[in-house]
Amino acid sequence: MANIVAIVGRPNVGKSTLFNRLTESRKAIVDDFSGVTRDRHYETAEWVGKKFTVVDTGGFVHGSDDIFEKAIRDQVLIAIEEASVIIFMVDVLTGITDLDMEIADLLRRTSKPVYVVANKVDHAKLHYDSSEFYAFGLGEVYNVSSVTGSGTGELLDTVVSHFPEPIEDEEEDPLPKITIVGRPNVGKSSMTNALLGEERNIVTDIAGTTRDTIKIHYNKFGHEFILIDTAGLRRKKKVSEDIEFYSVMRTIRALEDSDVVILMLDAQEGVEAQDINIFHLAEKNRKGVMIVVNKWDLIEKDHKTMKAFEAQIRERIAPFTDVPIIFTSVVEKQRIFKVVETAMEVYRNKTKKIPTSKLNEVMLDIIENYPPPALKGKYIKIKYATQLPGKTPMFAFFCNLPQYIKDPYKRFIENKLRENFGFTGVPIQIYFRQK
Numbered sequence: 001m002a003n004i005v006a007i008v009g010r011p012n013v014g015k016s017t018l019f020n021r022l023t024e025s026r027k028a029i030v031d032d033f034s035g036v037t038r039d040r041h042y043e044t045a046e047w048v049g050k051k052f053t054v055v056d057t058g059g060f061v062h063g064s065d066d067i068f069e070k071a072i073r074d075q076v077l078i079a080i081e082e083a084s085v086i087i088f089m090v091d092v093l094t095g096i097t098d099l100d101m102e103i104a105d106l107l108r109r110t111s112k113p114v115y116v117v118a119n120k121v122d123h124a125k126l127h128y129d130s131s132e133f134y135a136f137g138l139g140e141v142y143n144v145s146s147v148t149g150s151g152t153g154e155l156l157d158t159v160v161s162h163f164p165e166p167i168e169d170e171e172e173d174p175l176p177k178i179t180i181v182g183r184p185n186v187g188k189s190s191m192t193n194a195l196l197g198e199e200r201n202i203v204t205d206i207a208g209t210t211r212d213t214i215k216i217h218y219n220k221f222g223h224e225f226i227l228i229d230t231a232g233l234r235r236k237k238k239v240s241e242d243i244e245f246y247s248v249m250r251t252i253r254a255l256e257d258s259d260v261v262i263l264m265l266d267a268q269e270g271v272e273a274q275d276i277n278i279f280h281l282a283e284k285n286r287k288g289v290m291i292v293v294n295k296w297d298l299i300e301k302d303h304k305t306m307k308a309f310e311a312q313i314r315e316r317i318a319p320f321t322d323v324p325i326i327f328t329s330v331v332e333k334q335r336i337f338k339v340v341e342t343a344m345e346v347y348r349n350k351t352k353k354i355p356t357s358k359l360n361e362v363m364l365d366i367i368e369n370y371p372p373p374a375l376k377g378k379y380i381k382i383k384y385a386t387q388l389p390g391k392t393p394m395f396a397f398f399c400n401l402p403q404y405i406k407d408p409y410k411r412f413i414e415n416k417l418r419e420n421f422g423f424t425g426v427p428i429q430i431y432f433r434q435k
């Protein structure tokens with residue numbers, strides 16, 4: 001099940017500041033003006049080993065003041081429906097406003113866990129001021145300062161208590177789960193139909209025809225998996241913000257539930273910021289990923305076009321570029337089956353276990369020829385490597401001075417693992433540990 005934490009609240013209470021702190025992203029822009037466009041509204045976070053996705057609902061409200069209230073109401077309703085835990089943020093410096101009260105009214109109706117978080121409690125003396133928020137009737141009030149981070153640990157302890165313990169056993173799900181994600185109109189439903197060989201759902205030119213996530217059991221030509229078809233991300237121009245927010249929530253959920261994510265692009269439009277966000281979300285969630293460039297039939301091309309297109313995509317998704325990119329045309333039935341084969345290959349890569357003897361045989365040789373550079377006159381000796389149990393590839397390299405190994409060497413090791421063992425489409429983790 002997906003672990004999604006939605007931060008709701010009126011503008012300027014500090015939602016995006018908390019979001020940044022929880023996700024440690026410095027990318028979102030925090031501004032004194034509310035409604036400012038931030039570039040990332042959902043991101044993976046981890047606390048005491050539990051992973052979850054944080055959604056900053058403020059990032060989905062754009063435009064003039066008069067649409068604010070309605071948009072915020074809609075978001076709260078969607079958050080109630082789609083999120084697992086809701087953080088209701090208020091501002092201790094301004095106290096309760098009408099809009100706060102309205103939001104509280106909506107939140108009182110849900111049985112999902114809701115936490116009232118009084119933000120901007122930067123000093124101990126403000127602790128007393130936050131007691132007015134008990135008037136919401138939503139239980140305990142958590143005092144935090146998103147700027148200093150105080151109180152956020154306690155809040156997170158409570159929030160993650162709703163999430164299951166991470167499963168560390170090696171047992172895999174019986175069937176791979178594969179999700180097609182992408183912006184509206186790129187061809188997700190058409191691809192699903194083509195794969196199934198029947199009109200599974202009606203495909204039209206109108207963006208947003210398919211709204212719900214569809215799960216299909218695929219079992220043909222020797223491949224068996226669960227295909228999850230999502231509505232994908234919507235363009236702001238065409239639909240209202242609440243719908244964009246809704247489809248983002250859906251995409252996050254589908255993504256968290258799947259093993260391999262097929263990110264579909266429209267060849268005519270290329271890569272957009274939203275695509276990159278989804279890509280990184282998949283990567284951070286340690287999902288298998290592949291990219292499908294659809295509507296290739298509409299591109300005027302020569303023998304260089306594909307290579308150039310591919311290079312452009314790899315540049316945008318760097319540094320994780322060891323990802324399959326396939327050019328398809330659903331209309332001309334080009335390379336559709338290749339998509340299935342590749343998705344299955346990515347899944348095999350993701351679940352691959354390298355025998356310890358083979359791993360050491362190959363890697364220790366490489367390391368011997370190219371050891372980590374000495375630091376402060378100290379030599380680093382890597383003695384032994386092993387793949388750790390888990391749902392995605394993780395490797396431990398045991399050595400005398402793990403703290404002296406820097407990122408470039410780690411990248412070198414990762415590249416060598418990829419070259420020798422084949423982990424295309426799969427994020428891999430490498431740890432250096434004291435032996």
Ligand code: GDP
Pocket residue numbers: 009010011012013014015016017018030031032034035058119120121122144145146147148
């Ligand atoms: P959002 O609209 O709810 O996402 O609010 P923002 O995160 O953009 O924050 C609005 C303003 O409140 C910004 O100027 C922040 O710097 C400020 N702010 C956020 N958190 C805190 C806090 O813990 N203490 C103080 N003093 N200011 C904060």
Ligand code: GDP
Pocket residue numbers: 182183184185186187188189190191203204205207208209210232294295296297298328329330331332
């Ligand atoms: P979705 O919103 O991502 O599910 O996109 P749809 O599957 O609904 O496709 C949107 C539109 O693009 C429809 O009119 C499809 O017929 C069209 N389309 C899908 N794939 C292709 C393709 O490979 N080539 C061309 N020319 N059109 C396509």
